[in-house]
Amino acid sequence: MSDPLADSAERLFAAYAGKAVVRAAEHGVFPQSLWDALIRAGFTAALLPEHAGGVGATVAEAMALLRIAAAHAAPIPLAETMLAGWLLAEAGLPVPEGALTVAPVRLRDVLTLRRAEDGWHLTGTASRVPWARDAAAIAVLAEGPDGPTVALLHPDSFTLARRDRNLAGEPRDTITVDTVLAADAAAAPFGPAQLRAAGAAVRTVQIAGALSRALSLSVQYAQIRVQFGRPIGKFQAIQHSLAVMAGQAAAALAAADMATDALAGGLDLLRVGAAKARAGEAASIAAGLAHQAHGAIGFTQEYELHFATRRLWSWRDEFGNEAEWNGVVGRAVLAAGPDGLWPLLTAA
Amino acid sequence: MQMLTFATPPVDAGAEALRGEVRRFLADEMPGRTPLQRAASWSGSDPAFSRKMGERGWIGMTWPKRYGGHERSALDRYVVLEEMLAAGAPVGHHWIADRQSGPSILRHGTEAQRQQILPRIAAGACSFCxxxxxxxxxxxxxxxxxxxxxxxxxxxxxxxxxxxxxxxxxxxxxxxxxxxxxxxxxxxxxxxxxxxxxxxxxxxxxxxxxxxxxxxxxxxxxxxxxxxxxxxxxxxxxxxGWAQVTAELAFERSSPDRFLSAFALLTEAVRALGPAAPERAAVAVGRLVSHTLALRRLSRSVAGMLQAGKDPALQAALVKDLGNTLEQDTVETVRLLVDAEPSEEDGSPPLAAVLAHLVLTAPSFSLRGGTREILRGIIARGLGLR
Missing domain, CATH: 2.40.110.10 (Butyryl-CoA Dehydrogenase, subunit A, domain 2)
Known part of the structure; x- marks a missing residue:
């Protein structure tokens, strides 16, 4: 990696997101010094347009930061803060400081917004909301009387009904809302499908990061672990397993680039869907191979491989799994028909 | 890990204009060809078709004009290749010459060899093995x-x-x-x-x-x-000879013929399934398309790296291994989505004929141009394991 932004991100995460920090976060210790360092570096605002408090980074640069954060298993809501900021900025709302997240994230969860005398009445339940317990505010995409509406929800206006976690120990909480909001609600420029796609795009980028980490750990381990008198990486069976893994890592990186392009322009559901589905499949294949190459040590809590693989196994299901997104892609292709298939794939 | 660096494919508005031109050409040339003929694609040889492509300036596109080339970009060339393959055009007569023999002669040949052979390749009038x-x-x-x-x-x-x-x-x-x-x-x-x-x-x-x-x-x-x-x-x-042949294989492994060999079958499957196909079929077809999009991105990246004078031999091996896997997956996926017993006999429905063709050719995809095992060995070396 040669560009200065990526280099400084590598250094920052190496310094502040070590194993002890990742472990402590799983026991409920929010890594405040890491988070503060991210804010100082401007990374949390990287996806924001400059008029909304952004730092002038491109979408590609923001996604590169996210990929590096994921490679370090950084236990912070960076993706969610970027996503919430993006949603608020798209809707023309101010973006507050601090850790942010979005809701709802599950297909069946709906938050409803009705007009009240003194503002907006927001009600409903949203499950598996990432990092809700740590968020300074939640950007919600609610069903309003005039269609999808974006509103900002502060911690004193929702109840943390259940503290849940994903397989990697990242908070995924249930919130219930029955509150009257002040004026900060605005018509959303899009509906729940686009928010889901944006979520899928950032998870795709994170998968690419965690997968590259699983690959480099596996390659390093194969070079030092000696069995039958030589490093196991000298055995052809192991070499070919790791070559397959490298192929999946490359596919995941390509998917991350596709997702990044889509996020930067128009959020084309076909491309986001293809990216999330391809990355999810890569995650499944590569996580299995990484553990196979590591043997028993990779299965222990002490060794760090699971920081990457438990994230892969979580993120592949969040914001839509492979079946859901491949279904979206397939429907688009079948609707285009045999003569529309290739033009659809090659459209810029 | 350096080997996993795939440069972003450059955007080139000129290449997209060329795409329209190629599609108009194919619209004129391809209607008479059956789905089974299209399935053969670059294995199908048609000297007359190759000469027409030569007249258009679509062979030897990146070579110097003094050797009959057209000094176009690698991405222009990529657009022509992928459009030909997606349509199943019979490009076999000039394919090897354009892909690797010509570039080899350009790189290593004497002035006389270049002048004698390259213009004939570019005209679509010279075939190599x-x-x-x-x-x-x-x-x-x-x-x-x-x-x-x-x-x-x-x-x-x-x-x-x-x-x-x-x-x-x-x-x-x-x-x-x-x-x-x-x-x-x-x-x-x-x-x-x-x-x-x-x-x-x-x-x-x-x-x-x-x-x-x-x-x-x-x-x-x-x-x-x-x-x-x-x-x-x-x-x-x-x-x-060894160094020359190794360089030649990098050309052979990076082009889109390494992941589009079963595209004709995907096209026929989309035709047969129709827009009201069950969800199971949409998911399965969608998966093949998702893989194709990711591979196309990787493959275009390799084309861009070639254009920039880099040596993407390792990236090419990764693309070919992933691409061959997709091609073979396509056959196994489609046969479970449609009710067609494969047959190439005269009078067979197009889907059954294309399926038969691909069932019987797919094993070669991961053999030709470097077996899967050889490619994975190259990748393992890139990872530092060999």
Whole structure:
């Protein structure tokens, strides 16, 4: 990696997101010094347009930061803060400081917004909301009387009904809302499908990061672990397993680039869907191979491989799994028909 | 990890304008061709079609104009290649020459060789075959035993080449053989020669057909007995054959023919399933498309890296391994989505015919141009494991 932004991100995460920090976060210790360092570096605002408090980074640069954060298993809501900021900025709302997240994230969860005398009445339940317990505010995409509406929800206006976690120990909480909001609600420029796609795009980028980490750990381990008198990486069976893994890592990186392009322009559901589905499949294949190459040590809590693989196994299901997104892609292709298939794939 | 760097494919508005031009050409040229003919794609040879492409300037696109080329970008060339493959155009006559033999001659050939051969390739009027594999030398190319010995007025070649696709139709073969001692260096003492097949037939070179399991004639055995090769048949430098052949394989492995070989079947599946297909079919078709989009991104990235003068041999191996897996997956996926028993007999429905063609050709996808095992070995070396 040669560009200065990526280099400084590598250094920052190496310094502040070590194993002890990742472990402590799983026991409920929010890594405040890491988070503060991210804010100082401007990374949390990287996806924001400059008029909304952004730092002038491109979408590609923001996604590169996210990929590096994921490679370090950084236990912070960076993706969610970027996503919430993006949603608020798209809707023309101010973006507050601090850790942010979005809701709802599950297909069946709906938050409803009705007009009240003194503002907006927001009600409903949203499950598996990432990092809700740590968020300074939640950007919600609610069903309003005039269609999808974006509103900002502060911690004193929702109840943390259940503290849940994903397989990697990242908070995924249930919130219930029955509150009257002040004026900060605005018509959303899009509906729940686009928010889901944006979520899928950032998870795709994170998968690419965690997968590259699983690959480099596996390659390093194969070079030092000696069995039958030589490093196991000298055995052809192991070499070919790791070559397959490298192929999946490359596919995941390509998917991350596709997702990044889509996020930067128009959020084309076909491309986001293809990216999330391809990355999810890569995650499944590569996580299995990484553990196979590591043997028993990779299965222990002490060794760090699971920081990457438990994230892969979580993120592949969040914001839509492979079946859901491949279904979206397939429907688009079948609707285009045999003569529309290739033009659809090659459209810029 | 450096090997996983795939540069962002450059955006090129000119290449997209060219895409429209190619599509109009294909709309005129392709309607008479059946889905089964389209499935053959670059295995299908049609000299008249190749000449028309040559007239359009779509062969040897990146080569200098003084050799009949057009000095277009690698991405322009990529657009033409992928449009031809997606449509299943019969590009086999010039495919090998355009993909690897021409670039090899451009890089290593003498001025006379370039002037004599490259303009004919670019015109679509000259076909090449690859004289690499032998009876005891397949993946292990360094085990080649065919030998050319220096004699007065040239070289005297003896040996046997095997699995030589298209040797019965080609104008030239690039012959890889031993010219020197190999003791202690398996890669040393090899050279490449340009063999004029028409001239060589009857004076030491015999082409014998080998039918594949479909009954089709692509492969050949090429027997070489005391074939006199003139001095100027040497391609590149004596003893540099191994380095030259390795560079040639990078061209062979990076192009979109390494993931679009089953695209005709995907097209027919979309036709047969229709927009009201069950969810199971949408998911399965969507998966193939998701893989195709990711591969196309990787493959275009390799084209961009070639354009930038980089050496993406490793990236090319990754793309080919992933691409061949997708091609073979396509066959196994589609057959479970449609009610079609594969058959290429006359009168078979298009889907059954294309399926039959691909069931019987798919095993070759992960063999030709470097087996899956060879590619994974290259990737493992890139990872630092070998």
């Amino acid at each position: 690859i004289g690499m594999s032998e009876p005891d030398s397949g993946s292990d190319l360094a085990a080649a035993r065919t030998r050319a010995q220096r004699v007065q007025r040239g070289w005297l070649a003896n040996g046997t080449k095997l699995w030589t696709s298209g040797a019965h139709q080609a104008d030239y073969m690039i012959l890889f053989c031993r010219t020197g001692a190999t003791e202690g260096d398996r890669h040393g003492g090899a050279s490449q020669f340009l063999v004029d097949i028409e001239q060589a037939r009857g004076s030491g070179l015999t082409v014998r057909p080998i039918l594949d399991m479909r009954g089709a004639h692509h492969f050949n055995e090429v027997v070489i007995e005391d074939l006199l090769l003139p001095e100027d048949a040497l391609l590149g430098r004596e003893g540099d």
